[in-house]
Amino acid sequence: MKLGDDILILLAAGSARRMLAAVDDKITAPLAGKPVMIHSLKAFLTTHLINRVIVTYRDEAQLERLKNILESFPHEGVIIEFIQGGETRQDSVHSALEKCAQHQGLVHIHDAARPLVTPEAIQRVRTKAYETGAAILAGRSADTVKIANLTGSAIQSSPDRSLVWTAETPQVFRTAIIVKAYRRVSELGRKVTDDSSAVESIGQDVALVENLEPNLKLTRPSDFPLAEAVLKIRQSQ
Numbered sequence: 001m002k003l004g005d006d007i008l009i010l011l012a013a014g015s016a017r018r019m020l021a022a023v024d025d026k027i028t029a030p031l032a033g034k035p036v037m038i039h040s041l042k043a044f045l046t047t048h049l050i051n052r053v054i055v056t057y058r059d060e061a062q063l064e065r066l067k068n069i070l071e072s073f074p075h076e077g078v079i080i081e082f083i084q085g086g087e088t089r090q091d092s093v094h095s096a097l098e099k100c101a102q103h104q105g106l107v108h109i110h111d112a113a114r115p116l117v118t119p120e121a122i123q124r125v126r127t128k129a130y131e132t133g134a135a136i137l138a139g140r141s142a143d144t145v146k147i148a149n150l151t152g153s154a155i156q157s158s159p160d161r162s163l164v165w166t167a168e169t170p171q172v173f174r175t176a177i178i179v180k181a182y183r184r185v186s187e188l189g190r191k192v193t194d195d196s197s198a199v200e201s202i203g204q205d206v207a208l209v210e211n212l213e214p215n216l217k218l219t220r221p222s223d224f225p226l227a228e229a230v231l232k233i234r235q236s237q
Helices: 036-046 060-070 090-098 119-133 173-186 195-200 223-236
Strands: 007-013 050-057 079-084 107-109 134-140 155-157 163-173 207-212
Touching: 007 036, 007 090, 036 050, 036 107, 036 119, 050 060, 050 090, 060 079, 079 090, 079 119, 107 119, 107 173, 119 134, 119 163, 119 207, 134 195, 163 173, 163 195, 173 195, 173 223
Parallel strands: 007 050, 007 107, 050 079, 134 207
Antiparallel strands: 107 163, 134 163
C-alpha cells in the first residue's frame, strides 16, 4: 500500500520523574506484551499516513534501547530518524521541527507515552488539520475545573465546564504553521506545555477533535495496569 507523506514526531525524551522509579524508562517498558513505544508507533503506521518518523530521545542509553526495539518492529518504507531531546518538551519539539522545516505537508506530534491512541482517532484529527491547518485530539472535561489565585491557596474562579477541554495528542498541523509558531515562541522566550499553545500565539485557530476513547498518558505507576486493561479489552473485541 502506498504511504502518505505526513511526518510523525514521536516524543520519547521525558524524564519520567513521576514514575517514582517504578520503571526505569516508561517508553521502553513492557505493556501488554510490547514496549510502550511500539503501541504508539503501530497506531500511526496502521493509518498508512506516515512515511517519516522523528523520535526524540533522552540520552545515549535510551537511544540504544529504542534502536534495539525498532529492529524487530516492521516499518518497511517508513524512514525513522532520531534526535536528542532538550530539557523540556518544548525544546524537544522545536529541535525535531527544525529537521522537517522544508516539509510541505502535515506533521503529527505525539507523546510516545500515550499508547492507547487509536488509528481512527488519528485519522479524524488529521482530516480536521488538513481542512483547517491545525487540530488537536481532546476530551471534554468530566470534572468541574477550579482556577486558583496567584498563591494557589484559594479558588479564584470556576469556568463553565461545558467550555473546558483537556488537550491530548496527537496534535496535527501544517508544517509551515507549527514551525513558524515554535520559532516565534522561542524568539519571545515564552514557555508552552503543548503544541497548540504555540500555534495560538501566532493567531492561528486550532480545531478541537473530540476523542471518546481512553488516551491516557502514562505518568504514574498506577497508569500501567489501567492501560493494560484497556488494551486487553480491545484485543478481545
